[in-house]
Amino acid sequence: MSPIALAQNQPLQSLDEVEDFYKERYPQPMSEAQKKPAVGADPAKKVDEFRNYEADARPTVREFYRLNHAHQTHEFALAKRKEYLGFNRRQMGIWEAAEYLNQLIDDSDPDTDLSQLEHLLQTAEHLRADGQSRWMILTGFVHDLGKILCLWGEPQWAVVGDTFPTGCAYSPKIVFPKFFEANPDFRNPRFQTKNGVYEEGCGLDAVNLSWGHDEYIYNVCKDYLPMEGLYMLRYHSFYPWHREGEYGHLLNDQDRKHLKDVQAFNPYDLYTKSHAKPDAKALRPYYEDLIAEFFPAKVRW
Numbered sequence: 001m002s003p004i005a006l007a008q009n010q011p012l013q014s015l016d017e018v019e020d021f022y023k024e025r026y027p028q029p030m031s032e033a034q035k036k037p038a039v040g041a042d043p044a045k046k047v048d049e050f051r052n053y054e055a056d057a058r059p060t061v062r063e064f065y066r067l068n069h070a071h072q073t074h075e076f077a078l079a080k081r082k083e084y085l086g087f088n089r090r091q092m093g094i095w096e097a098a099e100y101l102n103q104l105i106d107d108s109d110p111d112t113d114l115s116q117l118e119h120l121l122q123t124a125e126h127l128r129a130d131g132q133s134r135w136m137i138l139t140g141f142v143h144d145l146g147k148i149l150c151l152w153g154e155p156q157w158a159v160v161g162d163t164f165p166t167g168c169a170y171s172p173k174i175v176f177p178k179f180f181e182a183n184p185d186f187r188n189p190r191f192q193t194k195n196g197v198y199e200e201g202c203g204l205d206a207v208n209l210s211w212g213h214d215e216y217i218y219n220v221c222k223d224y225l226p227m228e229g230l231y232m233l234r235y236h237s238f239y240p241w242h243r244e245g246e247y248g249h250l251l252n253d254q255d256r257k258h259l260k261d262v263q264a265f266n267p268y269d270l271y272t273k274s275h276a277k278p279d280a281k282a283l284r285p286y287y288e289d290l291i292a293e294f295f296p297a298k299v300r301w
């Protein structure tokens with residue numbers, strides 16, 4: 001497979017840079033006490049933490065977030081849903097999609113960094129080693145397949161990075177909040193009230209989050225995985241909610257119920273990265289069986 005060169009205006013050398021940055025921001029898995037769906041706990045402490053990790057962020061990561069916050073408008077997020085969620089690009093099986101994603105070669109060090117397929121396998125294998133349910137292991141295997149958006153010409157800022165609600169006020173706990181000042185929505189008063197275009201308690205399903213790989217893979221898998229897994233897919237990058245406890249006013253009972261699922265998944269995504277590379281060839285039969293249990297042979301993308 002031929003490497004796909006990354007286009008201009010793509011500041012990250014590797015998509016991993018964003019994930020490494022998450023780990024710098026959240027070096028520890030959440031404790032059980034922190035998992036309470038508290039809104040706005042410890043405001044003073046969080047402000048300091050922001051300052052540190054913003055100051056320490058690599059210039060490439062800072063530039064990535066500058067682009068992300070400037071360009072992810074409400075209208076952009078709606079337009080991308082329309083563009084991609086008709087699923088008329090191709091039909092592929094899940095393993096095939098993982099191999100397809102694996103063409104995404106960025107400039108990271110091939111000796112120490114994991115490929116996309118290796119990250120998926122490592123996440124899934126950690127879930128498996130912990131005795132998690134089969135649907136959850138499979139959720140781990142598919143969770144980043146939405147990054148194939150990069151192969152279809154989407155810029156990094158429209159694929160990865162933390163997601164956030166568009167069409168309402170930005171939480172100050174979103175990383176690099178200052179960069180939102182360059183977003184056209186910032187000057188639209190309708191989008192800058194607490195609830196914005198939403199009703200209080202409307203539920204996240206009704207909220208147009210910034211566009212990225214989470215929303216795409218959720219929609220691909222919507223008919224095939226249990227609700228718990230679908231929450232893990234759809235909101236794994238929604239750090240302002242699952243790590244910062246923000247946007248409580250938009251949640252409904254279903255969101256409050258499944259927050260713990262998103263939080264249970266996060267450590268497997270974030271803290272399992274090691275340089276021990278999983279053996280894709282040896283693992284493939286296990287995953288093909290697991291995939292066949294939940295998905296049809298071909299899925300629409």
Ligand SMILES: [Fe+2]
Nearest residue numbers: 143144236237
């Ligand atoms: Fe992800």
Ligand SMILES: [Fe+2]
Nearest residue numbers: 119143144269
């Ligand atoms: Fe991931």
